[in-house]
Amino acid sequence: xxxxxxxxxxxxxxxxxxxxxxxxxxxxxxxxxxxxxxxxxxxxxxxxxxxxxxxxxxxxxxxxxxxxxxxxxxxxxxxxxxxxxxxxxxxxxxxxxxxxxxxxxxxxxxxxxxxxxxxxxxxxxxxxxxxxxxxxxx
Amino acid sequence: xxxxxxxxxxxxxxxxxxxxxxxxxxxxxxxxxxxxxxxxxxxxxxxxxxxxxxxxxxxxxxxxxxxxxxxxxxxxxxxxxxxxxxxxxxxxxxxxxxxxxxxxxxxxxxxxxxxxxxxxxxxxxxxxxxxxxxxxxxxxxxxxxxxxxxxxxxxxxxxxxxxxxxxxxxxxxxxxxxxxxxxxxxxxxxxxxxxxxxxxxxxxxxxxxxxxxxxxxxxxxxxxxxxxxxxxxxxxxxxxxxxxxxxxxxxxxxxxxxxxxxxxxxxxxxxxxxxxxxxxxxxxxxxxxxxxxxxxxxxxxxxxxxxxxxxxxxxxxxxxxxxxxxxxxxxxxxxxxxxxxxxxxxxxxxxxxxxxxxxxxxxxxxxxxxxxxxxxxxxxxxxxxxxxxxxxxxxxxxxxxxxxxxxxxxxxxxxxxxxxxxxxxxxxxxxxxxxxxxxxxxxxxxxxxxxxxxxxxxxxxxxxxxxxxxxxxxxxxxxxxxxxxxxxxxxxxxxxxxxxxxxxxxxxxxxxxxxxxxxxxxxxxxxxxxxxxxxxxxxxxxxxxxxxxxxxxx
Numbered sequence: 001x002x003x004x005x006x007x008x009x010x011x012x013x014x015x016x017x018x019x020x021x022x023x024x025x026x027x028x029x030x031x032x033x034x035x036x037x038x039x040x041x042x043x044x045x046x047x048x049x050x051x052x053x054x055x056x057x058x059x060x061x062x063x064x065x066x067x068x069x070x071x072x073x074x075x076x077x078x079x080x081x082x083x084x085x086x087x088x089x090x091x092x093x094x095x096x097x098x099x100x101x102x103x104x105x106x107x108x109x110x111x112x113x114x115x116x117x118x119x120x121x122x123x124x125x126x127x128x129x130x131x132x133x134x135x136x137x138x
Numbered sequence: 139x140x141x142x143x144x145x146x147x148x149x150x151x152x153x154x155x156x157x158x159x160x161x162x163x164x165x166x167x168x169x170x171x172x173x174x175x176x177x178x179x180x181x182x183x184x185x186x187x188x189x190x191x192x193x194x195x196x197x198x199x200x201x202x203x204x205x206x207x208x209x210x211x212x213x214x215x216x217x218x219x220x221x222x223x224x225x226x227x228x229x230x231x232x233x234x235x236x237x238x239x240x241x242x243x244x245x246x247x248x249x250x251x252x253x254x255x256x257x258x259x260x261x262x263x264x265x266x267x268x269x270x271x272x273x274x275x276x277x278x279x280x281x282x283x284x285x286x287x288x289x290x291x292x293x294x295x296x297x298x299x300x301x302x303x304x305x306x307x308x309x310x311x312x313x314x315x316x317x318x319x320x321x322x323x324x325x326x327x328x329x330x331x332x333x334x335x336x337x338x339x340x341x342x343x344x345x346x347x348x349x350x351x352x353x354x355x356x357x358x359x360x361x362x363x364x365x366x367x368x369x370x371x372x373x374x375x376x377x378x379x380x381x382x383x384x385x386x387x388x389x390x391x392x393x394x395x396x397x398x399x400x401x402x403x404x405x406x407x408x409x410x411x412x413x414x415x416x417x418x419x420x421x422x423x424x425x426x427x428x429x430x431x432x433x434x435x436x437x438x439x440x441x442x443x444x445x446x447x448x449x450x451x452x453x454x455x456x457x458x459x460x461x462x463x464x465x466x467x468x469x470x471x472x473x474x475x476x477x478x479x480x481x482x483x484x485x486x487x488x489x490x491x492x493x494x495x496x497x498x499x500x501x502x503x504x505x506x507x508x509x510x511x512x513x514x515x516x517x518x519x520x521x522x523x524x525x526x527x528x529x530x531x532x533x534x535x536x537x538x539x540x541x542x543x544x545x546x547x548x549x550x551x552x553x554x555x556x557x558x559x560x561x562x563x564x565x566x567x568x569x570x571x572x573x574x575x576x577x578x579x580x581x582x583x584x585x586x587x588x589x590x591x592x593x594x595x596x597x598x599x600x601x602x603x604x605x606x607x608x609x610x611x612x613x614x615x616x617x618x619x620x621x622x623x624x625x626x627x628x629x630x631x632x633x634x635x636x637x638x639x640x641x642x643x644x645x646x647x648x649x650x651x652x653x654x655x656x657x658x659x660x661x662x663x664x665x666x667x668x669x670x671x672x673x674x675x676x677x678x679x680x681x682x683x684x685x686x687x688x689x690x691x692x
Binding site: 050052053054055056057062108128130132133134 | 335365366369382589592596603604656
């Protein structure tokens with residue numbers, strides 16, 4: 001028995017996206033942050049970002065964000081060709097300032113969340129999510 | 139809590155000293171001054187080894203980042219010096235590498251669940267309500283386990299009466315079979331990080347924790363399954379489930395059980411040792427982590443903050459006993475002993491021995507069939523290679539007519555010593571799995587490098603949360619250099635095709651044979667047939683220690 005050409009391609013598929021090494025903040029990401037904050041200072045902390053360390057499936061990665069007292073939270077996939085994921089807005093009567101969704105990641109990269117607080121200040125959190133070929137589990 | 143005193147109370151010194159006497163008895167192995175009011179018994183990563191086996195510990199087990207030079211990342215003579223273990227002693231043989239073949243002749247095989255049963259019964263004689271906790275990787279790893287889809291292990295473990303279990307390779311039986319077996323268990327199946335993949339909510343079948351009342355204390359045992367199941371193993375076999383470390387959820391569970399009055403919080407974990415250490419630094423309120431997955435055997439607990447981490451080895455080679463003094467809503471003291479299961483010293487429990495033989499009886503002829511002999515020690519553990527894997531890679535190169543072979547860096551699989559027959563059972567002990575197909579394909583030099591870089595980051599990423607707990611993929615037919623201190627993408631260099639002596643060309647295509655692909659639909663003969671054919675042709679196997687991986691950045 002030997003593997004067909006088609007199978008060979010399938011075997012390599014999972015890894016194809018990995019030819020590009022871990023992404024850092026792209027110009028598009030910087031621009032999106034600047035547009036959201038208007039260039040204001042952004043403090044580290046004050047926003048919770050939950051994401052897996054290693055994606056089980058890079059095509060649908062569950063993430064959650066929350067920030068007490070936030071008016072809006074911007075979520076970016078810093079290494080995607082188009083970094084914008086979502087902007088969640090919370091009105092003054094919002095019972096909870098949290099949201100969750102699933103996002104698609106082109107490869108290992110940082111997911112960034114920027115919260116705009118009611119007082120106009122900004123907070124950020126980021127987390128590296130690895131997208132890997134897999135295999136070889138002890 | 140008097141932390142320093144707690145570590146000092148480890149029972150390790152007792153059997154290390156026996157070394158000098160060279161006279162090992164069952165009573166000495168079991169000797170323990172019962173302490174406090176609660177006893178935990180930990181077994182983990184048995185990998186379906188019902189019978190005594192040889193198991194050589196690694197010579198190379200490198201730590202990176204904050205774990206560089208820390209246990210369990212020291213081996214051989216350095217490990218013995220760290221714990222004051224005498225060369226040639228039983229502890230040397232049980233816990234470290236070096237002189238393995240000659241010590242194996244003297245001290246014999248280790249493990250066997252009938253011997254483990256004797257140890258458990260002895261602990262229960264001291265403390266009848268001791269909790270027996272199984273860290274998982276139990277229903278995988280042998281001929282009989284494969285053919286009974288885990289039933290042999292379930293039958294024997296049930297007779298040992300565990301109180302709870304968590305999981306890893308069990309899921310490679312496929313979710314339908316795992317669900318069926320879990321539903322049949324008379325004890326708790328735990329995993330706070332086992333989620334429903336569709337709804338990203340805790341899976342119904344696996345409880346996050348179980349309550350026990352022991353010695354007047356309210357004990358919560360929280361399960362932590364292997365976090366990277368669908369990544370390290372074929373996710374298509376259990377698509378309904380999602381995993382991950384989920385330390386925020388772990389903290390929520392700890393807070394929940396503490397709020398409900400837990401006097402003691404135990405985490406039964408299949409994270410792997412370094413991930414457990416990292417998690418213990420982030421999650422507060424866990425008293426004891428019973429650590430599995432990375433197959434480390436440590437004679438003393440490792441303390442992180444107020445959490446004690448116990449590592450109990452693999453393949454049935456050890457049982458950990460942990461006695462705890464739990465009073466006034468907290469853990470006040472701990473006494474621990476890693477009990478090595480010397481199979482010639484510990485008397486098998488007759489009832490369990492018979493039960494094991496009953497499981498094996500239908501397969502006995504196939505198990506015993508001699509495939510060949512070995513003149514070399516065959517072992518697997520080590521970050522980069524082992525002689526078993528060298529032999530498997532040789533088999534792939536010759537039987538599948540390939541230029542390069544790849545064998546997964548799993549950590550299970552017992553050893554053989556020079557002069558041993560290689561039986562079908564031995565062969566299956568190092569190859570059996572539910573995705574065994576030995577593929578043959580073409581890969582470019584560039585793609586081979588991507589694979590090596592990807593796997594290397596799963597073991598040498600300085601953040602343990604990005605490590606999956608396996609070893610480096612084993613390579614046949616190709617040499618390479620690795621600088622473990624570099625980031626992903628720049629660790630691997632000097633890839634050389636050994637048959638021609640030429641450097642691997644990124645744009646050129648090479649024929650590659652391998653097994654254990656996580657991709658659905660992988661074709662090829664099962665690896666055990668490939669290796670059996672190879673060994674039969676060789677008759678007697680000799681495997682020289684290879685030197686094809688140059689390691690720097692230590």
